Amino acid sequence: xxxxxxxxxxxxxxxxxxxxxxxxxxxxxxxxxxxxxxxxxxxxxxxxxxxxxxxxxxxxxxxxxxxxxxxxxxxxxxxxxxxxxxxxxxxxxxxxxxxxxxxxxxxxxxxxxxxxxxxxxxxxxxxxxxxxxxxxxxxxxxxxxxxxxxxxxxxxxxxxxxxxxxxxxxxxxxxxxxxxxxxxxxxxxxxxxxxxxxxxxxxxxxxxxxxxxxxxxxxxxxxxxxxxxxxxxxxxxxxxxxxxxxxxxxxxxxxxxxxxxxxx
Amino acid sequence: xxxxxxxxxxxxxxxxxxxxxxxxxxxxxxxxxxxxxxxxxxxxxxxxxxxxxxxxxxxxxxxxxxxxxxxxxxxxxxxxxxxxxxxxxxxxxxxxxxxxxxxxxxxxxxxxxxxxxxxxxxxxxxxxxxxxxxxxxxxxxxxxxxxxxxxxxxxxxxxxxxxxxxxxxxxxxxxxxxxxxxxxxxxxxxxxxxxxxxxxxxxxxxxxxxxxxxxxxxxxxxxxxxxxxxxxxxxxxxxxxxxxxxxxxxxxxxxxxxxxxxxxxxxxxxxxxxxxxxxxxxxxxxxxxxxxxxxxxxxxxxxxxxxxxxxxxxx
Numbered sequence: 001x002x003x004x005x006x007x008x009x010x011x012x013x014x015x016x017x018x019x020x021x022x023x024x025x026x027x028x029x030x031x032x033x034x035x036x037x038x039x040x041x042x043x044x045x046x047x048x049x050x051x052x053x054x055x056x057x058x059x060x061x062x063x064x065x066x067x068x069x070x071x072x073x074x075x076x077x078x079x080x081x082x083x084x085x086x087x088x089x090x091x092x093x094x095x096x097x098x099x100x101x102x103x104x105x106x107x108x109x110x111x112x113x114x115x116x117x118x119x120x121x122x123x124x125x126x127x128x129x130x131x132x133x134x135x136x137x138x139x140x141x142x143x144x145x146x147x148x149x150x151x152x153x154x155x156x157x158x159x160x161x162x163x164x165x166x167x168x169x170x171x172x173x174x175x176x177x178x179x180x181x182x183x184x185x186x187x188x189x190x191x192x193x194x195x196x197x198x199x200x201x202x203x204x205x206x207x208x209x210x211x212x213x214x215x216x217x218x219x220x221x222x223x224x225x226x227x228x229x230x231x232x233x234x235x236x237x238x239x240x241x242x243x244x245x246x247x248x249x250x251x252x253x254x255x256x257x258x259x260x261x262x263x264x
Numbered sequence: 265x266x267x268x269x270x271x272x273x274x275x276x277x278x279x280x281x282x283x284x285x286x287x288x289x290x291x292x293x294x295x296x297x298x299x300x301x302x303x304x305x306x307x308x309x310x311x312x313x314x315x316x317x318x319x320x321x322x323x324x325x326x327x328x329x330x331x332x333x334x335x336x337x338x339x340x341x342x343x344x345x346x347x348x349x350x351x352x353x354x355x356x357x358x359x360x361x362x363x364x365x366x367x368x369x370x371x372x373x374x375x376x377x378x379x380x381x382x383x384x385x386x387x388x389x390x391x392x393x394x395x396x397x398x399x400x401x402x403x404x405x406x407x408x409x410x411x412x413x414x415x416x417x418x419x420x421x422x423x424x425x426x427x428x429x430x431x432x433x434x435x436x437x438x439x440x441x442x443x444x445x446x447x448x449x450x451x452x453x454x455x456x457x458x459x460x461x462x463x464x465x466x467x468x469x470x471x472x473x474x475x476x477x478x479x480x481x482x483x484x485x486x487x488x489x490x491x492x493x494x495x496x497x498x499x500x501x502x503x504x505x506x507x508x509x510x511x512x513x514x515x516x517x518x519x520x521x522x523x524x525x526x527x528x529x530x531x532x533x534x535x536x537x538x539x540x541x542x543x544x545x546x547x548x549x550x551x552x553x554x555x556x557x558x559x560x561x562x563x564x565x566x567x568x569x570x571x572x573x574x575x576x577x578x579x
Contacts, residue, residue: 252493252501254451260500 001241001250002041002227004075004096005034006200008066010047019050019058027062028069035070037232038262041096042066044087045077056086063087075122075229081109088117096120098229099162102141103127107148114149120158121149122196125181131164133173135180138163139188142181146188156189160196160227167204168212175202175216182223196227214240221248238262269579271303272296274495278553279465279502280308281438284387285413289352291468291553292504297491298551301576304495310570311554312544312563313353313389314346315510318368318376319360324558325520327533331560339376340383347384349560350567353416355389356380361402362393370405377406381413389416389506389556391440400424407431416440416506416554419470422453429460438466440506445472445482447489447501454500464499468506468554475512476543483507484550491551507547510558513540541565548573 007030010016018026031042044062046055055078063074076087077098088095099122100110107123114121123145125138132138142161149159163181166174178197186192197220203212214237217228221244230237242261245251254260280293291311296304320337321329331349335341343354356377360368381388390406392399403417404427411434418440420428425441432439441457443449450469458464469490473483487505494502513519518529519536529535540562544555548570557563 252451252489252498253448254455254500255448256452256455260451260455260498263499 001221001225001245002194002196003039003232003241004041004043004196004227004229005030005037005039005232006043006198006229007034007231007233008042008062009045009077010049011045012047016047016049019046019062022061024065027065031066031069031072034232035072037238038264039072039232040227041075042070042072043075043077043098043229045098046083052080055080055083059083059087060090064090067092076119081113084110085113088113088119091117091119094118094120096122096160098122099124100145101127102144104144104148107145111145111148111152111154114154114158115152120160121154122160122162123149123193124162124164126164131166131174133177135163135177135184138177138181139184142185142193143188146193149193150189156191156193159193161185161193162196162198165197165199165202165216167206168202168216169204169206179219179223182220182225186224194226195224196229197225199228199230210234210236213237217241218244269302274304276495276497276499276502277304278491278494278504278551281416281465281468281504281553283311283353283414283416283438286385287414289387292465294491294551295495297495298549299573299577302578306574308553309574310548310552310566311352312350312566313355313554313556314349314351314560314563315355315357315556315558316342316346316380317357317359318373319365321359324514325522325532325536327536328514328559340379343380343384346560347386350563351386351557351560353387353389353554354380354384355391355556357391357393358402358406359393361398362395363398365393370402373402374405374409378409381410381415387415388413389418389440389554391418391556394419396421396424400427403428404431407435407437410437411435414438416468418442418468418506420453420457422449422456425453425457426460429457429462432466433460433462438468440468440470441503442470442472445474445479445486447471447486447493450486450490451498451500454503458500464503467503469501469503470506470508473507473509473512473543473547475509475516476539476546477518478512478516480543480546484546487547487550487552504553505547505551506554506556507544507552508556509540509543509547510556510562513543514558537561537565541569545569 014026046058073093075096125141202216203209277295278292283289293307360366419442490501519539
């Protein structure tokens with residue numbers, strides 16, 4: 001399981017203030033902490049309060065600060081292509097672009113960018129019309145992204161399709177569709193594209209968020225989820241993923257499996 | 265249409281174990297499946313060791329005793345003979361420590377080990393008598409006596425690994441970690457030993473193999489699984505594998521039964537040696553790195569096979 005630590009995001013108060021004050025400490029803290037909690041990537045997002053024209057400079061600063069503190073690649077998270085490219089330019093190692101939708105004009109920007117910087121890319125199974133309701137509509141959009149990646153020479157191992165989970169209190173019927181989408185994505189190409197998910201979406205404005213996130217993550221893993229943007233500071237989540245790895249025969253069992261999962 | 269050679273991109277490799285006072289022998293280090301030179305490195309040949317007992321073996325078949333005539337009661341002379349026969353290492357089995365035999369003291373065993381170590385210039389593998397409590401005491405003394413010789417001590421089990429690991433760490437040896445045909449237990453034992461701060465490249469996995477016709481396929485699949493785990497980044501399975509083939513192959517009826525007893529099986533000498541050779545080459549295909557053998561002819565034949573397999577098949 002590729003865990004993408006969600007914490008360096010301007011939506012969180014400490015990161016928002018760090019960005020405002022140009023104080024690197026909170027970014028460093030979360031980079032290190034998520035590294036210790038076995039994140040594979042660090043998601044970095046300027047948050048909604050940063051002005052559009054400031055976003056590239058802030059993204060550059062976030063990527064540099066995070067990578068100085070922890071030896072991890074970043075998942076550069078923005079709706080602003082200039083901000084993403086600014087992050088890619090200073091990034092060390094193989095970055096991940098978060099994200100493109102299946103709109104052609106967006107794919108024409110982001111997928112060549114992934115090819116140029118040899119970065120992985122997240123493709124959201126949605127377009128300007130919004131999030132599709134059924135698995136088959138999600139799959140149709142996923143196929144558009146697969147084709148565009150193939151045309152641009154982005155290998156399937158570098159494409160992470162996100163079937164888009166919605167909050168289970170207001171969009172409950174989407175859960176099973178997402179699970180079915182995950183299963184079918186694996187039939188779109190050989191080798192198959194990878195899959196990812198913004199896990200915390202599943203539980204927005206619900207009670208028992210950790211429980212809901214954890215449960216849905218495990219159900220998704222059983223259906224072929226390869227990666228998730230998640231709260232790696234949640235030890236019960238990590239324990240559940242470690243157990244699922246064993247049950248899916250992705251890692252060879254031993255009595256210390258919770259420990260080996262966390263070992264770097 | 266052109267054929268594209270499918271090459272797996274492995275992310276990790278087997279750790280490399282170094283043996284001997286002069287670090288002359290290396291095992292493991294592969295970054296690919298056995299002998300697939302075209303998609304990774306196979307830096308070291310398999311290590312072929314011949315056994316020496318510190319007590320004359322009573323139930324060995326005549327054809328196994330014959331090459332060692334005159335030295336079976338003298339471990340030092342026997343060890344030298346093994347080197348003459350081309351063994352890469354000498355595996356000294358301290359059978360005299362067994363309570364059912366001489367119940368020799370750890371000090372006596374250490375003296376024998378020291379004498380053997382001084383007589384030969386190849387690395388030593390020191391194997392206890394198989395009684396876990398006794399082996400812990402014996403290997404502690406032997407490890408001390410051979411400090412700096414960079415030997416491979418065994419066999420550590422779930423019950424006695426603590427003493428043996430501590431000895432190995434203090435005196436600079438590596439350890440054989442044995443687990444009964446169970447990859448989960450093998451992994452767990454490796455974790456316990458590394459938690460004592462023994463480096464991962466100083467552990468050899470002993471899956472307690474069976475010989476041809478006697479459960480070879482169980483060990484084969486476990487060794488394959490360990491290799492795949494190692495290549496996919498499981499550090500607790502990224503150790504070279506040691507196989508006690510001589511011990512198992514020469515237990516087989518097909519190896520022990522003389523010509524007149526089973527005429528339908530053909531001449532004993534040919535089938536007995538083939539039993540040991542085939543078990544070895546099979547395990548080499550499964551990813552075995554160190555082989556503890558008994559008959560010198562086996563060493564000769566396996567060497568020919570391995571030399572051929574080590575020729576690069578890169579495209």
